[in-house]
Amino acid sequence: KLLIDVVTSTGSMIVVSNRLPFVLKRNEEGKLERTASAGGLVTAVAPVVINTNGLWVGWPGIHLEDPNEPIPESRPDDITPTAGLKSEKVVTVQVDPVKFDDYYNGCCNATFWPLFHSMPDRAIFRGDKYKAYTEVNKEFADRTFEALKRLVKSGEAENEPPLIWIHDYHLMLAANWIRQTAEEEEVPCKLGFFLHIPFPPWDIFRLFPWADEILQGMLGCDMVGFHITDYCLNFVDCCQRSLGCRVDRKNLLVEHGGRTVRVRPLPIGIPFDRFVELAHTAPKLLSTNQKIILGVDRLDYTKGLVNRLKSFETLLEKHPEHKEKVSLLQIAVPSRTDVKEYQELKEEIDQLVGRINGRFTTPNWSPIRYIFGCVSQDELAAFYREAYVGLVTPLRDGMNLVAKEFVACQINTPPGVLIVSPFAGAGETMHEALICNPYEIDSAAEVIHRALTMPEDERILRMNYLRRREKLNDVNYWTKSFLSAMGSLSAQEDHDEVG
Ligand code: ADQ
Secondary structure: OOHHHHHHHOOOEEEEEEEOOEEEEEOOOOOEEEEEOOOHHHHHHHHHHHHOOOEEEEEOOOOOOOOOOOOOOOOOOOOOHHHHOOHHHEEEOOOOHHHHHHHHHHHHHHHHHHHHOOOHHHOOOOHHHHHHHHHHHHHHHHHHHHHHHHHHHHOOOOOOOOEEEEEOHHHOOHHHHHHHHHHHOOOOOEEEEEOOOOOOOHHHHOOOOOHHHHHHHHOOOOEEEEOOHHHHHHHHHHHHHHHOOOEEOOOOEEEEOOEEEEEEEOOOOOOHHHHHHHHHHOOOOOOOOOEEEEEEEEOOHHHOHHHHHHHHHHHHHHOHHHOOOEEEEEEEEOOOOOOHHHHHHHHHHHHHHHHHHHHHOEOOEOOEEEEEOOOOHHHHHHHHHHOOEEEEOOOOEOOOHHHHHHHHHOOOOOOOEEEEOOOEHHHHHOOOOEEOOOOOHHHHHHHHHHHHOOOHHHHHHHHHHHHHHHHHOOHHHHHHHHHHHOOOOOHHHHHOOOO
């Protein structure tokens, strides 16, 4: 059943995310223009916002001198899912640039990102940065509440109370403020939150000096969603141990402030059919007889690139039969390039690639091809399709969409092999992949060897199961699961859910 048919029983959806589903840029004449940001999440969620007459609240990617400068409509040739999102349905949050930098780089990326990925040594804890985080969250909450009130008063909202869906670690405090104000002013709404990154165990989480405030912020929701059950249990555990809440681990419930908050595993999916279509239409890219091992990642220390390169080097050392027959294609998207830690990581990877290539290259072959940059969706689909092994080995990752996109694009027979790390959400859910501990370089090399030598029938069997699951549990299914967890689907539609 199409998601569009299902959402008719939902109240208007208000999505709140750090970034809007498009980026605003100035053209040469100085006029604002929308630039599309294509991602599975936007593709799945934008139609629900549009069809329920909802709103999207977020930062537009540019600091506007005049906060009242009108947001442009989409261009007539825009065919992205946000084309139908009218500017009157977009609420921009504007913050002073210095404060925004303290919130985004100083706290979100320098504190929560490493801490929630269980890398506390990389995290900084600074009161002034956290203060900016609280202030920006308050700004998001205020703007969301104003928008909610306008929507309800205008009579444009659907009959049910509007459903506010807050996304990710940037906005963990906003829900509580929205709830408090909505209760005071008697404006009806339902609140849901989804965390895209892992939620760490209590022992790590409690290192954050203001841990209680974060939990209280999230508990302002009716439902809090994570990718996998482990993260849910970590959250429930933290609520019990830090706040003393009464909890039900079996049913994933937390009592707080006289309310019961539901906690749910909602593993995100991808727009599976779109990737299959891309894989069918994308032109051939790689002209080689070598087997390609493919890595695609944002250049981030959580993605385990250094360990991956070392494992590949060990593979060539221990199994020289793969020399000149196999090469590693690593695509790394530049990310947070103004941060020193990320610049140092890039240098380390550059050097490592140079050293390994220097060590093994022959006149006919280089073991590693390394692309530092963005590639188009078409190219990405072609790489996924033509790769023999998809190597997804983060040290820690909320889910990891690359693993899912790889299997969607494996349309050729016989297919390739997926290798995933057990420390990614994808490692928990994609049971037929080969599992590889990225910390253990030698055994990771052995897993790659096993993938390269896996019999054809085993490859087919594993890939069939992986593809079937990802097709069923695609990103539309994820959005539907969120609505269901919020109690926003009618009983019949809930019953129809894919198991
Ligand atoms: P990310 O950390 O960004 O997401 P991931 O889930 O792998 O990690 O998504 C990356 C996306 O970027 C993929 O859709 C991929 O196609 C795209 N991409 C990667 N390299 C690219 C390139 N060179 N050019 C163009 N596109 C490229 C966070 C969490 C994850 C979680 C997601 C969704 O960290 O754990 O899976 O959110 O919830």
